[in-house]
Amino acid sequence: MSKEVFSRVSVIGLGYIGLPTAAVLASRGIHVIGIDVNVHAVNTINSGGIHIVEPELDVLVRGAVHAGKLHARQQPVEADAFLIAVPTPITSDHQPDMAFVEAATRSIAPVLRKGNLVVLESTSPVGSTESMALWLSQERPDLTFPHQAGEQADVNIAYCPERVLPGAVVRELVQNDRVIGGMTAVCARRARDLYLTFVQGECLTSDARTAEMTKLTENAFRDVNIAFANELSMICDQIGIDVWELISLANRHPRVNILRPGPGVGGHCIAIDPWFIVASAPEQARLIRQSREVNDYKPEWVIGKVREAIARLRRSQDNVSVACLGVAFKANIDDLRESPSLDIAESLAEDKGTQILVVEPYIEQLPEALNSVANVRLLDLTLALDKADIVVLLVDHDDFRSLNAEALTGKVIIDTRGMIRTTLGATSL
Numbered sequence: 377m378s379k380e381v382f383s384r385v386s387v388i389g390l391g392y393i394g395l396p397t398a399a400v401l402a403s404r405g406i407h408v409i410g411i412d413v414n415v416h417a418v419n420t421i422n423s424g425g426i427h428i429v430e431p432e433l434d435v436l437v438r439g440a441v442h443a444g445k446l447h448a449r450q451q452p453v454e455a456d457a458f459l460i461a462v463p464t465p466i467t468s469d470h471q472p473d474m475a476f477v478e479a480a481t482r483s484i485a486p487v488l489r490k491g492n493l494v495v496l497e498s499t500s501p502v503g504s505t506e507s508m509a510l511w512l513s514q515e516r517p518d519l520t521f522p523h524q525a526g527e528q529a530d531v532n533i534a535y536c537p538e539r540v541l542p543g544a545v546v547r548e549l550v551q552n553d554r555v556i557g558g559m560t561a562v563c564a565r566r567a568r569d570l571y572l573t574f575v576q577g578e579c580l581t582s583d584a585r586t587a588e589m590t591k592l593t594e595n596a597f598r599d600v601n602i603a604f605a606n607e608l609s610m611i612c613d614q615i616g617i618d619v620w621e622l623i624s625l626a627n628r629h630p631r632v633n634i635l636r637p638g639p640g641v642g643g644h645c646i647a648i649d650p651w652f653i654v655a656s657a658p659e660q661a662r663l664i665r666q667s668r669e670v671n672d673y674k675p676e677w678v679i680g681k682v683r684e685a686i687a688r689l690r691r692s693q694d695n696v697s698v699a700c701l702g703v704a705f706k707a708n709i710d711d712l713r714e715s716p717s718l719d720i721a722e723s724l725a726e727d728k729g730t731q732i733l734v735v736e737p738y739i740e741q742l743p744e745a746l747n748s749v750a751n752v753r754l755l756d757l758t759l760a761l762d763k764a765d766i767v768v769l770l771v772d773h774d775d776f777r778s779l780n781a782e783a784l785t786g787k788v789i790i791d792t793r794g795m796i797r798t799t800l801g802a803t804s805l
């Protein structure tokens with residue numbers, strides 16, 4: 377069967393996933409209309425710029441806009457296919473908040489026509505693609521949808537989760553395999569044709585519910601494995617064993633591959649998505665819930681360790697300076713959102729008499745929450761190390777690789793990432 381050609385595609389939500397996807401589609405010659413409710417995003421993109429930070433994205437967007445293939449606007453217009461890539465946060469009681477997906481879905485309903493394909497990319501609880509079909513059928517009783525007409529539906533609907541790594545989005549978008557879940561086989565085949573226009577990895581098809589669960593499973597798998605590493609680090613601290621040496625030795629077993637402990641799990645995916653599984657099957661998802669709790673507790677544990685070190689120093693001096701190395705949510709990116717390291721720096725800054733010296737090579741200005749606090753400063757690495765009594769390594773940025781314990785003689789070192797080595801072994805947590 378020949379591959380279907382999509383000449384006009386609309387991407388709803390121009391954030392970290394939607395914008396790169398829109399730009400990559402446009403780079404393949406497809407006319408792409410990006411839709412976003414944020415007027416600043418729309419204007420920035422239409423002028424050839426980007427409103428988010430992601431390597432290589434600026435060049436891609438500029439090229440697509442200047443070639444006349446990518447255009448942003450606030451209101452949906454007709455297209456052959458619609459990709460929805462809007463945020464799916466969790467509520468304070470860990471329930472999925474589908475308000476953005478529902479609003480985006482309902483917003484395209486007026487411009488839908490027979491023969492359209494609608495694909496959801498947002499990480500979503502199992503059953504969301506079916507909900508999307510239901511919302512569209514409520515808005516457009518004149519059209520038929522897969523839950524009503526199966527393969528004969530006027531509009532096809534599929535789920536295809538994004539799985540790109542922040543910091544490597546442009547490369548991974550093209551190279552990674554994709555899982556495509558159709559509400560029917562026709563839906564899956566059509567969505568596959570769309571992704572084949574830019575994906576060099578394999579496009580594997582399944583049903584929508586399995587594809588939804590696949591995405592959640594990938595991030596829960598990583599969360600559980602990081603929780604194992606974080607729990608080990610706390611156990612090892614308790615019984616006086618260097619966790620980094622332990623992990624490197626255990627990982628020499630051919631079937632053991634322990635991940636790296638850290639100050640907690642940040643970002644907008646791994647710390648959130650497992651809760652979607654817990655919400656769907658609370659009785660059964662015991663390990664997944666427990667892992668979330670272990671990882672969420674880790675920043676608190678690190679704060680406790682730093683406060684113990686501060687208390688010991690206080691006996692001999694009034695003010696204690698703590699250098700916090702890194703506040704991004706992970707290595708080598710500038711993204712501070714949902715960052716456990718930032719939470720740790722903020723909590724320590726609340727302590728009277730503690731000077732917080734933040735070193736973050738990826739930012740030029742402290743974030744709002746720290747900027748106005750008198751005892752917090754953003755310094756370069758050399759200056760901060762010079763002034764610090766306690767050095768807390770929070771993010772494994774490459775910029776910190778050259779640090780060694782000998783150069784930090786006389787300082788208390790709390791290394792949550794196992795980067796600062798001594799000739800005798802690690803001094804880290």
Ligand code: SAJ
Pocket residue numbers: 499538539540541542594595598602635636637638639640641642643644645646705706707
């Ligand atoms: N982390 C550790 N120890 C490790 C690995 C990670 O503490 O050994 C921490 C990081 O420091 C960070 C957090 O976990 O705070 C998450 O970082 P990450 O690099 O593991 O993942 P994300 O959140 O940047 O991206 C993940 C990826 N999912 C998987 O690797 C299974 C990505 O492929 C997904 O597309 C993305 O979530 C998403 O959008 O869902």
